[in-house]
Amino acid sequence: MNAPFQNDAPTANASGRKLPLQVLVAAPRGFCAGVDRAIEIVEKAIERYGAPVYVRHEIVHNRFVVEGLKQKGAIFVEELDEVPDGVPVVFSAHGVPKAVPAEAEQRGLDYLDATCPLVSKVHRQAERQIEKGRHILFIGHEGHPEVIGTMGQVEPGEMTLVETLEDVEKLPFTQDDALGFLTQTTLSVDDTADIVEALRVRYPQIVGPKAEDICYATSNRQAAVKEIAPGADLVLVIGAPNSSNSVRLVEVAERCGTDAKLIQRAENIDPAWLEGVGTLGLTAGASAPELLVREVLDKLSEWREVELLKVKTAEEKMVFKLPRQLMD
Template identity: 60%
Template sequence: MSFNAPTKPKLTLRLCEPRGFCAGVDRAIQIVVLALKKYGAPVYVRHEIVHNRYVVDGLRDMGAVFVKELDEIPDDGQPVVFSAHGVPKSVPAAAATREMLYLDATCPLVSKVHKQAMLHVKRGRHVVLIGHKGHPEVVGTMGQLAPGTASLIETVADVAAFEPADPAALGFVTQTTLSLDDTADIVAALKAKFPQMTAPSSESICYATTNRQEAVKASAEGSDLFLIVGAPNSSNSRRLVEVAERAGAAHGLLVEGPDEIPFEMLTQEHPVVGMSAGASAPEVLVDAIIAALRERFDLRLELVQTAEENENFPVMRALRDVPLTSADMAFVNGGA
């Protein structure tokens, strides 16, 4: 007598490409790993190097020590790394005063926004920064400028209330991880109210944010659930949830791993699930979620690719000759 195993229900998983680590995140993680190899533990990191618990815990296991401010770091000669989100000018100045060895892992695209903002000021413009109050990137960008030379705009309503001293002398920049659609609405409102406002010399929202949002838009329509792998404090990941729901997903959800999958939402016949990952989410978490879905469902995998990414941001010269093991490289690239 033979027994047939119960048939698993069918599920289609639309997997977005590009997803996960961007070149700036990859560079920042690599800087911490290389610093640990070159200088030994501890290597101090001011704030989370990137917004992902898996990455932070992994680096902590290697010997990284995460601090909120420099005054938590003893004068032991060990290096400190500044996070990918960027820091105010006062932070490296304070490190230099203490003769600390510091390594700046600020994403080059965030540094570009800093330069754009400073150029506006140099040319006599008041800077309008479109972004989210309190986000480390916004704090870092505002911290490049003298007090009173920049204003933060978060919403279209903020535009209506904004009354600058000289409406003819404004220049805007944006946080790199914003929603393209929300930012377009805010910029349109600013231009309508201040037609002489100057745009930055190039787009502030980074390529990775744009690419991930476009892939989600292309795969969201008709999905019963759209999973975004990322941390709750990751701006670009939260924006992807919003983009998915606006683009037609019945439900969007931010998850950090397979334990947070709401299987109770997938009881209909042949559900369709979309999935992407924020720019600071490692691929190992995506793999774990696919494995969890495969355990319960007869999984059909569809890849939705809207762009190819081959950007690479090299680390600083002081770390370029430090060798990494295959295990180190796997972690840097988002693997286990």
């Protein structure tokens, strides 16, 4: 964690009163239904089975959340061979390759799948595309756990990763090939639309999902940032650097012509960033808890006279069921 910055920006006017700061707080922001479900799965697993409960990969990409679950009895590992026999294991919200639950079953491990249902939907779409004889072009970021998990739903060589418009130009397929496309759920809506359009132009025969794979929470949070960024001098995005949806929010704000910073906690704010800032936009990625939003607002209030303005662009009521093992 970065050390707190020293306050070297003016915070008061000549009369000694704090300078005003209008804060445009995006809504929706923070936790989505998939993240809520994943965290609840770990907590209920600890209640049911007792500590420790092992979790393969960070349950969600947020250090504050992960550390909190560690204190309750979760142990985070990167691979299944780090999990001892006879203890329960939870798979992260990002999803895992098919080989992972297969290995767990072979070892007789009790496992709980916290994969976001919207990611699981993409997994099922991949299977159906392959069943229909199509090669899949998967739009996503190489190395991201969701990409690894989705590509692991099919046999090697049946799916090709596409990250950029340049990648589209380099694809070796022809208009005679049976092709389909799918996307990672946490991408930039605008970037993805551009890549999909390029794929459709080059391969008119390509088949996509009936509805876009980018999840509702990702789309909603990006739309909210598009609403607040043009009226802000600076946008702060609370989220982890390995959180795809959080990084995308920074990019969305910057494309609106507004300076944007990704922070994990209030202590990461450099007060100098506020120099000349009269209006600040604030949002949080889908794996950042509301507690961290409150923490940032409290920190800003130490320096400036904060006026909050909530900017609401969508209503989210999505709720996902827990796995059957935890339903009773």
